[in-house]
Amino acid sequence: MKLTEKEVEILEILEDNCRLSPDYIAKMVDLTESETNTIIKNLEEQRIIVDYTTQVNWRKVDGHEGVKAMIDVKVQPKRGVGFDDIASRIYRFNEVKSVYLMSGAYDLSVIIEGKTMSDVAQFVSDKLSTLDSVLSTTTHFILKKYKHDGTIFDQDDEDKRIVVSP
Missing domain, CATH: 1.10.10 (Arc Repressor Mutant, subunit A)
Incomplete structure (x- = not known):
């Protein structure tokens, strides 16, 4: 458009x-x-503006840290719908925050959130891996967020340069 x-x-x-x-x-x-x-x-x-969001640094909120994981998913696309059908089935799960079609070794990148690592593991084994089009998954746990959508987290405003005097 x-x-x-x-x-x-x-x-x-x-x-x-x-x-x-x-x-x-x-x-x-x-x-x-x-x-x-x-x-x-x-x-x-026209859905050009899709949503208005807020970036929250949950690491600073006690009891709300949670666990985020990025899951690489290899799928068998279906004739006539390609990757859209399986992507649609995946993004309907409440744990799923984002789904991206990717180039490279894996087809989809799925970002999920859970309260514990066990929650993430259970999601992968009970929900994601059991979908008929899913061939394999690789899970990466996100340990710390430095920058997301252009926003820098935990930016230290203190100038750490050494003072040089003549």
Whole structure:
């Protein structure tokens, strides 16, 4: 779909900070608030804007650390639907946070969350591996998140450079 320059500009602004008010965005792109609201509403209706999210550093919240895993999945695609059918079956599980079609050795990359490593292991053995199209899986546990969707976590603002004096 071809978008106008203003629509693309609004998308870039919202992608960077979705908490900005339509009035503020309107001033940034030199439109009225009404025009800006109309553009945003149209982009939402066309599912170009899919969701508004918040990045949370759960490691800083006691009792909510949880376990995240990235699972590489090799599948046998079905004739006529390719990978879409199996991807759809996988992303419907509550534990699944993301599913990506990948190039390379594995076909799908699945990101899941559980309370414990056992929860993740049980999901893989009881739910994911039992799907008829799934040929194999490789599970990688995410130990620490440094950067996600452009947001740096645990960034230390302290300047650690050595002071050099003449």
